[in-house]
Amino acid sequence: MTSTVRSLAAGAPLEPRGGGLVPAPVHGVGLVLLVGGLLIAQILDGMDLNALSFVGGVVRKDLVLTRAMFGACIGAASLGTAAGAALFGAIADRFGRRRTLLLVVLMFGCGALATSQVQNVTELLVMRCLTGVALGGLLPISSALLLGNIAAAARLTAVTIVCAGSAGGTMLAGFVSSSVVPHFGWRAMFIVGGLAPLVIAPLLFLIVPSDRKAGSVIGSAERAPMGHGRSDDAFLFRGGVWPLTLVLWTAMFIGAFPVFVSVGWLPSLVAAKGASMAQAAVSLSVFSIGGAVGGIVAGGLADRFGYRVILPMALAGAMATALLGMSIGGSSTALIAGGAGFFVVGLLNLMGALVGRAYPDAIRGLAIGASLAVMRIGAATAPWAAGKLLDLGGGARLLYILCAVAGIVSGLVFMIAARLPRADTAP
Structure with a gap:
């Protein structure tokens, strides 16, 4: 039997991989690109999550929504993020974090584009809930990727930098709503919010390390967190x-x-x-x-x-x-x-x-x-x-x-x- 967890004071369980050799942590330019790419994705996540709040008045008027209906649509996105965080966190552990990260980015981009086409409260409610599921999956996957691929001395700094993207997304939503919506209408807010993730998806494909990265290695004196495939965990x-x-x-x-x-x-x-x-x-x-x-x-x-x-x-x-x-x-x-x-x-x-x-x-x-x-x-x-x-x-x-x-x-x-x-x- 093997231990599955330690206290925070002790840190996660450690073991050598692959005959004493483990993948080297991302560093230098690769580290900057990885954190920067995930930060941009989190900013777009935060913008899409808060977009409806910034265009609430015109959406309510256009779709003839009561305050209760509009509140339910906002709440649906929040409930979706709760479900998506646990769901996609588990999926990423099972099928790979890189591919799951790309999936959720594409999903919330498509969800925002679909939101721009809704015609009634039912469609808006469903699309905000489904988009919220994808939005909720991004942060746990990004955090797990950073904790698993960055040297210990910079892990928490990198994760909290990416977390800050949510606040940046809220500010970006305010800027987009004030500059785009008066000229093109509220639907343009979600078109912008949908196209941007689709544009950065290829960038993420290039900079996010694969789950089984080959190449440079470091000696067994450096020990890494347990890898995939541990059924007892x-x-x-x-x-x-x-x-x-x-x-x-x-x-x-x-x-x-x-x-x-x-x-x-x-x-x-x-x-x-x-x-x-x-x-x-x-x-x-x-x-x-x-x-x-x-x-x-x-x-x-x-x-x-x-x-x-x-x-x-x-x-x-x-x-x-x-x-x-x-x-x-x-x-x-x-x-x-x-x-x-x-x-x-x-x-x-x-x-x-x-x-x-x-x-x-x-x-x-x-x-x-x-x-x-x-x-x-x-x-x-x-x-x-x-x-x-x-x-x-x-x-x-x-x-x-x-x-x-x-x-x-x-x-x-x-x-x-x-x-x-x-x-x-x-x-």
Whole structure:
């Protein structure tokens, strides 16, 4: 019997491959091209995921949608991403990450093009759900590819750089909607969002390493995560693995609350204090930009100091989140929102990257995808729970204090995962 997983502190199980020789990690120009290509793909993923939100008014008018119908279409995409993260993570582990990555990029490109042709709410609902499934598959596959092909000293930095593409995609969606839609209509938004992934697919084919790359090798002194074909590592809940899996999922679910409460409610709360819609939008934009930068910085620190950066970021994020709740409507709201995003979004991105280190390479895509699916469930629950609290008379201060508590709890739970002993053996 062989061990299937270690704690985050110990890292994933290691073993030599192929008679003491393993493929050399991607480095130099190849590393820059790989991270850059995956970053571009993630930016387009983020743009397509958020495109409907930016053209909501004209879509509702053109297709004669109620607010509830339109909300269901947005929710369908989110539910699709949750399913796609776990589904395509597992498919990539089984059939190869390179080919599955290309598949999901082509799928969400075609899904966006199909969305541009919908004529009623049913078609829009179905297409957003199916497109969401493909969109959800990109990040777990990209993360698993980077963790499996990059030297240990730069892995988490690379993963968090790619994660930052989601925020970049949101900003790109805003730019495209403001520059294209007024001249060509809302359908042009999805035509642009569909053609761009189809254009970059050949680029990804050239720069993403194959799953069984031949060529340069390094000696057996360098040890690599377990490769494909380990049938006893097929599940996340076998033997002693299940406590670690449940703890990691709990941390990801709770960690989604301070992030997606702000994503869903910050502009409305700022506007309710008398600010203009432009000022309200700036607060959320700065929050997202801060999160993208925070994730990259956190990844660099984690490459050097490991999981120990989690708790300081959680504590700093809690303080910034509580302060944001007290400052909403003031002149410093945007600045504090940027600081809160730096820590809470950066922390959530880092936790998603660290999950991949806890599992062997044979199930890494599934492990990352499943944790992202759980995080997406938290992302869907958080705005709803916040709305309930606000309806009951709780104000922004109480809401953000509870979010601060959630951030601390998430960090503490993740630290528990980092301290869990190495799993026993697979049955």
